[in-house]
Amino acid sequence: METGCSQGATDRRRRKNLLRYKRNLWAVLLIVAAAAVTFIARTPSDRNLGEPWRFGYYISAMEDAQTEIRAAMADTIDVLTSVIGDGFLGGAVRELGLGGGQYLSTCGILMDSLGWSVQQRGDTLSAIYCRGALSEVRAFPGNRRGFYSIQFENGSPVAWEYIPQERWIRQRTICCEVSSTVWDALWDSALPPDLSQSGMLLSSRDSSRAVGYVSELQHELTDRLFCYDIDFYYDVQPGDSLWLIIEENRYPGDGETGFRRILAAKYKFAYGGLAEAFPFFHRPDEAEGAEILLDHYHRDGASLRTMFLKMPVPFGRVSSPYSDARMHPVLGYTRAHRGIDYAAPLGTEIYAVGDGTITVRGWAGGYGNMIRVRHANGYETGYGHCNGFAAGQSVGSYVRQGEIIGYVGSTGLSTGPHVHFEMKRNGEYVNPAEEIVPPANPLEGPELERFLAELPVLEAQWSMMSGMELPVPEVIPVSADSTEALEE
Numbered sequence: 001m002e003t004g005c006s007q008g009a010t011d012r013r014r015r016k017n018l019l020r021y022k023r024n025l026w027a028v029l030l031i032v033a034a035a036a037v038t039f040i041a042r043t044p045s046d047r048n049l050g051e052p053w054r055f056g057y058y059i060s061a062m063e064d065a066q067t068e069i070r071a072a073m074a075d076t077i078d079v080l081t082s083v084i085g086d087g088f089l090g091g092a093v094r095e096l097g098l099g100g101g102q103y104l105s106t107c108g109i110l111m112d113s114l115g116w117s118v119q120q121r122g123d124t125l126s127a128i129y130c131r132g133a134l135s136e137v138r139a140f141p142g143n144r145r146g147f148y149s150i151q152f153e154n155g156s157p158v159a160w161e162y163i164p165q166e167r168w169i170r171q172r173t174i175c176c177e178v179s180s181t182v183w184d185a186l187w188d189s190a191l192p193p194d195l196s197q198s199g200m201l202l203s204s205r206d207s208s209r210a211v212g213y214v215s216e217l218q219h220e221l222t223d224r225l226f227c228y229d230i231d232f233y234y235d236v237q238p239g240d241s242l243w244l245i246i247e248e249n250r251y252p253g254d255g256e257t258g259f260r261r262i263l264a265a266k267y268k269f270a271y272g273g274l275a276e277a278f279p280f281f282h283r284p285d286e287a288e289g290a291e292i293l294l295d296h297y298h299r300d301g302a303s304l305r306t307m308f309l310k311m312p313v314p315f316g317r318v319s320s321p322y323s324d325a326r327m328h329p330v331l332g333y334t335r336a337h338r339g340i341d342y343a344a345p346l347g348t349e350i351y352a353v354g355d356g357t358i359t360v361r362g363w364a365g366g367y368g369n370m371i372r373v374r375h376a377n378g379y380e381t382g383y384g385h386c387n388g389f390a391a392g393q394s395v396g397s398y399v400r401q402g403e404i405i406g407y408v409g410s411t412g413l414s415t416g417p418h419v420h421f422e423m424k425r426n427g428e429y430v431n432p433a434e435e436i437v438p439p440a441n442p443l444e445g446p447e448l449e450r451f452l453a454e455l456p457v458l459e460a461q462w463s464m465m466s467g468m469e470l471p472v473p474e475v476i477p478v479s480a481d482s483t484e485a486l487e488e
């Protein structure tokens, strides 16, 4: 029928396939019955007399019947397709042959109920008609994997949903040697052979996906995983080696592969020394019933992260530091500024500086659009003057360190695009620049035991997957806690 059919496996589609199977069965039965009737209708003399049975004639008659049945079946299902031009949804829906109530409900459901608010040139729609009656409308946004589906019965919409394209997650190891930069090393040896359908970078889409893949991988490695352990500007030398276990999304429908995340990493310096990141899957205490999260730890169970990022924007300059008294630029009188302002272009991403739960997300007077996040150990952070909030979050959402929560704006009492960033500890304002940021919580107790038990298993598997013995530190680092324990 068309591509959507091979994707996803909802019950409904299975039912539809069953229907088609039944229809095929019915057709075969009809053919057999027709053959039987012709056979029986022959006069007995035909059988007994020497005249040969007209085999060719019956075969061709049967083929004719089959062709007719196929034509009749094809006639029962029609698929009309239209392409959106100039971002105009209504025109494309009309092209599918929908009018009146069906036209209005289809546009309404796609835009309001399913949230497909922005259409782009080249997005496609299709309508499936069964014996002339509309049975389903599908919309395929070009920038998403998957499609919107609206089911019709007796001409009215009865159900609608977004059907994501089936994907599977696979693990892969990467080994590479750094000769100039980490980017070059990843570009030369990290791309999966089946990144694109053809296995080569033929189109500009393939190339931009390759650049995107390496950028995401490098960002996660250098800006997130090892940002406190390795200075990728000064420490990296030719001859360094890098080993990774990564997860990839494989999209069978498109024959494409995308980067998902890094599970484990080892970075060996040519002059000696080894940085390591090991995965641990757990559920944070704060979020009961939340999804299982992946965090990375050193060999001894210490977190690779500190509790907070240095600032809530990827780049920006301090336009107004923390102070207990200053002249307010809008109000015109002296008022304490219990936060740090980072000037950044309108729309710049604002990150949650640490893991936590959103407690405020909305208009808050002079702060304009305000977000507050509650963290562990009595900390709270605030982000003011936002232009907008990140999609898919609300008060109560658990956000991770570095996750986008909003965008820089100039709402509320503000003279230009900036984010007002403030931090409280146990309800008291603190200067985020002076606050000594503790490391993120290390693994302890039963979690640490499980982590230490899993570690050798992971390393053995990793070596097997890589086809080589992976380096281990010459001296097992001893954490401060265990040193104290030894001294006691």
Ligand SMILES: [Zn+2]
Binding pocket: 320, 337, 339, 340, 341, 419, 420, 421
């Ligand atoms: Zn401020």
